[in-house]
Amino acid sequence: QEWRFVVEETQGQVQYVYAQEFADLVSEKSDGALTIDVYEFGALGSEVDQVEQLTDGVVEFAIISPGFTGTLVPEGNIFALQFLFTDDQQMNQDILNESEAINEHLAPLYEEQGIMPLSFWTEGAMQWTGNSELRTPDDFDGFQMRTQESPLILESYSAYGANPTAMSWGELYTGLQQGAVDGQENPIFFIADANFNEVQDHMTISNHNMYVTMTTANPDFYNGLDDDTRGIIDEAIEEMRERGFEIQEEQNNDFLSQIEDDDENPTEIYELSEEERDAFRELALPVRDYYRENGGDQAAEILDMLEQEIEDASGEDIG
Ligand code: 6CS
Secondary structure, three states, X not given: OEEEEXXXXXXXXXXXXXXXXXXXXXXXXXXXXXXXXXXXXXXXXXXXXXXHHHHOOOOOEEEEOHHHOOOOOXXXXXXXXXXXXXXXXXXXXXXXXXXXXXXXXXXXXXXXOOOEEEEEEEEEEEEEXXXXXXXXXXHXXXXXXXXXXXXXXXXXXXXXXXXXXXXXXXXXXXXXXXXXXXXXXXXXXXXXXXXXXXXXXXXXXXXXXXXXXXXXXXXHHHHOOXXXXXXXXXXXXXXXXHHHHHHHHHHHHHHHHHHHOOOOOOOEEEEOOHHHHHHHHHHHHHHHHHHHHHOOOOHHHHHHHHHHHHHHHHOOOOO
C-alpha cells in the first residue's frame, strides 16, 4: 500500500516532522507493508487546495488547520476565538485530547464534509508581528492584518479595529515585504522558519491564542480499511499525540533565539503584561457571541460545552 499525506508546512517544520514520524511509525508497525509519502506545503497547491485534495480522495491523509475550513465547517471557527483556552499549552493539549465538545460534537461535522479528524493538536501559542508596535488595541487601528481564511479570524481582528486580509502563507513573506499587509500571527517557530522576522520590525509576545491543527483522513478511505490496518493507524495517531506536543515545544523554544540573534534584521520583541492582555481580552469576549450566532447550528452548544470543559480543567473563570 502506498498512501499520500499532505501537510501545510515545509520540510523541517512541525507538521512535516510530525507527518514523517507518523509515516515511519505506520511503516514499522506494518513491517514495511504500509508506505506513506509525505508532501510538503507547496508541492500540491495552497492550504485551501489541500482541503479539496483530501475530500476528493486525491490524498489519504492531510494536516488541515481549522483556519482554512471556516466556511465549510462554520462550527470549526471556534479555534479562532482569542483568549478562550488557557495560557498553559500542555493543559490546552489535554483539553483537545479529551474534550467531548471537540471530539464528539465538532469532529462529526468535519466528517460530514469529507474531512475525518483523527486528532486535534496545538502547534504552540501564537504571537503578533508587525511593521509597527502592537501593544494596545489602538495600535491595530487600520492595521492591515494577514489572517487565514476563516471568517471568525477576520472578525476577531476587526474587533480590535484592524483591516484583516485572508491570504495563503505561501504569499505572506512577499506580502509583508511589499507592504500589502502590515503584520500577521503565528507561533514563534513558524515566524522564524518562514523568515517573517526579516520583513517585520516588531514582535509582540501576546499569547492571544494557540495554533490548532488537525491530523485528518479521507473518511471513505479510513472507513474502508480492514480492522488490522485501521488499528495500526489509530495506534500511530495515539503515539503521535505526545510526540507532536514535544516537536512544537522544542521548535518554539529553540527558534526564539534565532529571531533575537539576527543582527542583520533586528526585531524589537515586546511581551504584553497581563493588564495589556486584558485590554484585548475585553474586546475578544463579544466575538464569542458572534460565533454563537454565526458559527453554524451547533455553535452555541459546542462553545458552552467547551467553556465548561476549560473551566473544569483550569479551575478558572474564563468569562
Ligand atoms: O500561517 C499559516 O497559514 C501557516 N501557519 C502555520 C503554523 N502552519 C501552516 C499554516 O498554513
